[in-house]
Each structure stands twice: as structure tokens, then as C-alpha cells.
Amino acid sequence: MAKSPTLPPMLPVDEALKRLLASAEKPLPPETVALAQAHERRLAKDVAARRTQPPDALSAMDGYAVRAADIASVPAKLTMIGTSSAGHGFDGAIAAGQAVRIFTGARMPEGADTVLIQEDTEADGATITALASEQRGRNVRQAGLDFLAGDVLLKAGRLIGPAELALAAAMNHATLDVVRRPLVAILATGDELVSPGQEPGPDQIVASNNFAVAAYARQAGADVLDLGIAGDNFEALEVAIRRARDARADVLVTLGGASVGDHDLVQSALTREGMELGFWRIAMRPGKPFMHGRIGDMRIAGLPGNPVSAIVCCILFVLPLIRALSGDTNAGRDPSVPAVLGDDVPANDMRQDYVRARLTPDEHGLPVATAFKRQDSSMLGVLAEAQCLIVRPANAPAAKKGEPCRIVPLNQAIR
Numbered sequence: 001m002a003k004s005p006t007l008p009p010m011l012p013v014d015e016a017l018k019r020l021l022a023s024a025e026k027p028l029p030p031e032t033v034a035l036a037q038a039h040e041r042r043l044a045k046d047v048a049a050r051r052t053q054p055p056d057a058l059s060a061m062d063g064y065a066v067r068a069a070d071i072a073s074v075p076a077k078l079t080m081i082g083t084s085s086a087g088h089g090f091d092g093a094i095a096a097g098q099a100v101r102i103f104t105g106a107r108m109p110e111g112a113d114t115v116l117i118q119e120d121t122e123a124d125g126a127t128i129t130a131l132a133s134e135q136r137g138r139n140v141r142q143a144g145l146d147f148l149a150g151d152v153l154l155k156a157g158r159l160i161g162p163a164e165l166a167l168a169a170a171m172n173h174a175t176l177d178v179v180r181r182p183l184v185a186i187l188a189t190g191d192e193l194v195s196p197g198q199e200p201g202p203d204q205i206v207a208s209n210n211f212a213v214a215a216y217a218r219q220a221g222a223d224v225l226d227l228g229i230a231g232d233n234f235e236a237l238e239v240a241i242r243r244a245r246d247a248r249a250d251v252l253v254t255l256g257g258a259s260v261g262d263h264d265l266v267q268s269a270l271t272r273e274g275m276e277l278g279f280w281r282i283a284m285r286p287g288k289p290f291m292h293g294r295i296g297d298m299r300i301a302g303l304p305g306n307p308v309s310a311i312v313c314c315i316l317f318v319l320p321l322i323r324a325l326s327g328d329t330n331a332g333r334d335p336s337v338p339a340v341l342g343d344d345v346p347a348n349d350m351r352q353d354y355v356r357a358r359l360t361p362d363e364h365g366l367p368v369a370t371a372f373k374r375q376d377s378s379m380l381g382v383l384a385e386a387q388c389l390i391v392r393p394a395n396a397p398a399a400k401k402g403e404p405c406r407i408v409p410l411n412q413a414i415r
């Protein structure tokens, strides 16, 4: 006879996310890496400039360093007394009626306050004729224009992209303290599963959603430990759970066996291995059987087996968890953005729906989300076609084509 366990009430999605992120209240510890290796990592500490940039007033153009007062009425003849180029400044000072040949990035000589671009001059040996007046300070980058020594330009938690790398280099940092990457162990479960490329026997299918979860986790900045496939028996599950624990995984993601069937042993196996259950069952569709707990420092995300359910739960729960552990101070942000409905939608029940949909621009370029007719949570073909999930809040009333809605974009930058 089927078991009939007392089921816990379904948690609202927001509440579940809040409780999940409470298990990652502090980012993982820092590590020091060479600057180039910090790409796509998050800063563990604020980064202050070790120098002022530019260190001196520099020319922004090729031309002549002059005193603006000397070229107030033109044409004006000036005597060139030297040259200043980037890396080789002119160490003298200019007096009234004098100029210094100067190039972009070169230090301004003492006494000069303005750069006249060479297009506005005529040169004849050591004499130059200024053909245009210039506002005082024109074409000069003052010392500290970009930043001053001690300025904190990159804060803890900041994701290091190309611009941040360049800025850290300019601030003269050869290494950065970044948050350690979370190690995410991924375990597919089910007697019916074989790996891609194998010949499925009778009653078997090919394991798929573990590949999506691994790819998402890597995109979010985690290292992945692939634990393969465990059959629906305690021994296989416990061996895999211990492997994750021995590898000091920060997160163990299990796939399948999360529901109420006789072969859904994942939660029991985790409990036997010491898991403290956080919560189980969410008021969402797909993804109802999502479960969270922890074994010591290892957070557990138990995803449903249905491929679309697993991927939706990965996007909504596993990625924020990875971001929080990686030091993202905004890990729990709402991933949804506004759009309009491309079709009428019916009233919703108590489960928040994530409806696979196509996106097309309306006549103003705004996104219109049109749900696919087939929404079964086993259908990866539809998911791969979908560009977004329409979020239908619990108990939402029916809505008409053209009404506003919220969507979670798919296949976009996720960090």
C-alpha cells in the first residue's frame, strides 16, 4: 500500500527563498588570487586605490602646453622651449610667451595651464603661432581626475568584470582578495537513468537535468563536483552523500526522488546522513517538491526530478544560494522584469506558476510574453524554445492579453 505521510504545508516562494538564503548568511572565506584570475569572482574586501590617477596634470591632446593668457588674442607668437611626451616629461617651467611641445598623456610643464591642439597652430622652427584662443585648463587632465590614493572604488561583493579588472590594475593591485568559489556537488537519482550516449534499457531514460544544473552553477561562479547517478536505494544514495561531504561541498544538489512516491528516498537518505531539514514543498508550479536542509556546513538543495521543475528550481533557488555564498550582497533580488501578456491567462490556484513563454517585441519594442500551449514539466523541448517564464502569482485573477505581467528571462547573464 502507498505510504501516506503527513505533508508539511507548501511555503510561498518568497518565504522559501528567504529561509534558504538564511543558510548562507555569510559568504565563504576569502582567498588571494592574481589579478587576471579574479575575473568573474566577487571581492571579499573593499579595494582602495594605492595611487592617485593621473598622478600629475597630463595633456589630453597632442599640441602645445601654453598659458591661456598668452593666447587670449590671436594670432600670437610663442617660443617653444622643449618637449614633453608620455613617460618623458619636461622638467623646466614655462614663462610668459613660451610653449612646450606636448603629446597625449605627457606631464604638463610647470607654468603651463592649457593645451592648444596642434591643428590650431603653425610651427616655424622654435617659433609657433597660435591661431586660436583656448579656455584656461582646456585639454588638461588634472591630477586625481580619475581617483585619489585611498579612494575605495570597488566594494566587497562586487563582481569583477573587464572594467573592474582594469580599474584594479590602475589602482596598482597585482592580486585581489576574492570570495572562494562554492563547490556544488550534483547528484542525479533514479533507477531509470542512464548517462547520455549509453543505450537505455527497457524502462530507462537518459539523465538530462543534471547537465543543466551543472552549467547554471558554473555560470553562477561555482565549481562543480559531478556525483553521477545513484539508484533508488539507500546504499547508493548514502555513498554519494558521503562523497559530497568528504569533498567538503558547500552545496549538494540532488535531483529527483523528492516527492512522495515509494521510491522517493532522497530526503530519508539525507536524514539518515544527519540532515537537518529546513523546509520541503513550495507553493509553486513546477517545483512543488523542492527541499532544503543542511548537513553541517553543506547546504542541501533537493530538486524535483522532472527536468523543467529541476531547472526552474535551480534558477529560483540554487543560483541565489550560490550567489549568496559567493558574496553577492544582492543575492535574493527579484529576477523578474515587467512585460505584457501575449494571450489571455486563466485565474491561478494557490501555487505560483512559472509558465514557459516566447518573447516578441510589441510596436514600441516592449517585451510581449506568450505562453506555450504545452506546459508539462517533463518537456525540455518547450523549455529550450522558451525565452522566459511568466510569473503567475498564487491566486492571481484571470488576466487579458495586453495586461502587464512579470517575467523571468531565460538564457541570459545570470550573475
Ligand SMILES: Nc1nc2c(c(=O)[nH]1)N[C@H]1C(S)=C(S)[C@@H](COP(=O)(O)OP(=O)(O)OC[C@H]3O[C@@H](n4cnc5c(N)ncnc54)[C@H](O)[C@@H]3O)O[C@H]1N2
Pocket: 188, 189, 190, 192, 193, 205, 206, 207, 208, 209, 210, 255, 256, 257, 258, 259, 260, 261, 264, 286, 287, 288, 289, 303, 304, 305, 306, 307, 309, 377
Ligand atoms: N502523488 C503525488 N505524486 C507526485 C507529486 C505529488 O505531490 N503527489 N508531485 C509531482 C511533482 S509536482 C513532481 S515535480 C514530481 C517530482 O518528483 P520527484 O522529485 O520525486 O522526481 P522523480 O519521481 O524522481 O522523477 C520525476 C520524473 O523526472 C525524471 N527524472 C528524474 N531525474 C532525472 C534526470 N536527472 N534527468 C532527466 N529526467 C529525470 C524521472 O524519470 C521522472 O519521469 O513528482 C510528481 N508526483
Ligand code: MOO
Pocket: 284, 285, 286, 287, 288, 289, 304, 306, 309, 310, 377
Ligand atoms: O511541481 Mo512539479 O514540479 O509540478 O512538475
